[in-house]
Amino acid sequence: MNVILASVIFIVSYLLIMTDKMNRAVIALFGGTLLLLTGIYTTEEVFINYIDWNTIGLLFAMMVLISITEKTGLFTYIAIRFAQKVRGNPIPLLIGASVLTAIGSALLDNVTTVLIFVPIMLKITKLLNLPSFPYLLAIIFSSNIGGTATLIGDPPNIMIGQAVEHFNFLSFLIHLAPLALIIFLAMIFTIVFLFKNKLQKNKTNEQELLHIDASTYLRKTPMLYKSVCVLGLTITGFLFHSFLHIELTAIALAGAVLLLLLTEKEVSTEHIFEKVEWVTLFFFIGLFTLVGGLQEVGIIDELARAIIVSTDGDFSKTAILILWVSGIFSGVVDNIPFVAAMIPVIQEFQSYGMVYLDPIWWSLALGACLGGNATLIGASANVVVAGLAEGAKERIPFIRFLLYGIPFVLFSLLISTIYIIFRYLIPYAGQAL
Structure with missing residues (x-):
């Protein structure tokens, strides 16, 4: 029954x-x-037994880190500079976003990568008046493909790596990365082919984009430097967590709590918690x-x-x-x-x-x-x-x-x-x- x-x-x-x-x-x-x-x-x-609190904790911590850092205008600055580098060309933008997502997912983990990169891409597509769906689709596919390539990229790989004693970071890279690269290239070609008619360059938007001074969006306050330092330390911790023998969730929570303490006078904790994606959690x-x-x-x-x-x-x-x-x-x-x-x-x-x-x-x-x-x-x-x-x-x-x-x-x-x-x-x- x-x-x-x-x-x-x-x-x-x-x-x-x-x-x-x-x-x-x-x-x-x-x-x-x-x-x-x-x-x-x-x-x-x-x-x-069943709710994976490590995943919930990791997501919550990264949402706090991203919410505080976003207040400094850093992500908007990166979005504008990235879009200006490709001169607002939609297809190079899609390819660049996919490559960065795949690399980030392989070196960090795919959840952390999309938490950092999706807000940036949403800002770019809105700025250039482009449909967001092709870019979000490419980011999801790229995150899972990139996460396939390494031991720390996707939770299933971490679990398998812990279960098999002779598997290490290099094992996953040698055995899974070549196939991940082939599938990634096929994915890029397919998405570009399917959406090329919708990803048309708009000359007006391009000129407006190129005339934007990205630095005006960057709030060069102490909170900016604190956010960048703590976010950088957290990501470094992710890269070396296996050597440090500290769980990813513990590193993320430590980073989030540290940044909350450092920026308490500049932005209220209540306001940051309001920005957390509670529905997703x-x-x-x-x-x-x-x-x-x-x-x-x-x-x-x-x-x-x-x-x-x-x-x-x-x-x-x-x-x-x-x-x-x-x-x-x-x-x-x-x-x-x-x-x-x-x-x-x-x-x-x-x-x-x-x-x-x-x-x-x-x-x-x-x-x-x-x-x-x-x-x-x-x-x-x-x-x-x-x-x-x-x-x-x-x-x-x-x-x-x-x-x-x-x-x-x-x-x-x-x-x-x-x-x-x-x-x-x-x-x-x-x-x-």
């Missing part, structure tokens, strides 16, 4: 989120509350609660175990099936709980006679990270971008994103399949013979 209840509540909530008729956070929280009322799990179990909480219901009744675990049964323990079939199942499933729910359920299952594969599990781990990483591009709730970065866009009155329609996301994910999984076959499975089959 609980399995049916959890499934129905999740499916109905998901369909309502897709319609865009009601606030996403309200629907997700309502679905999660229904699960609590049905007794599928307790409030304590939800708060301890509560949507995450609701989403974690909904997916937690599927975990509690064993649906995700059974799906993971069914993979082994369906492939009869065949090494090659298992690797490819995990790629596609994780890719498709991660487009429907957040990829974090799915990867959490899959890790112990893959670790048990050795009892089925599978000694060399690396290709299976890479299949899981690729599917979970790239599959997140399918829908607006498929990855944490997607939800954050949607929340920031909605806050700027540039709402991304769920169905419209779906029409681009699903084909792109199918293409990404197809390319990943070819990559896994030729890089891992064929060489392994030759060694086995």
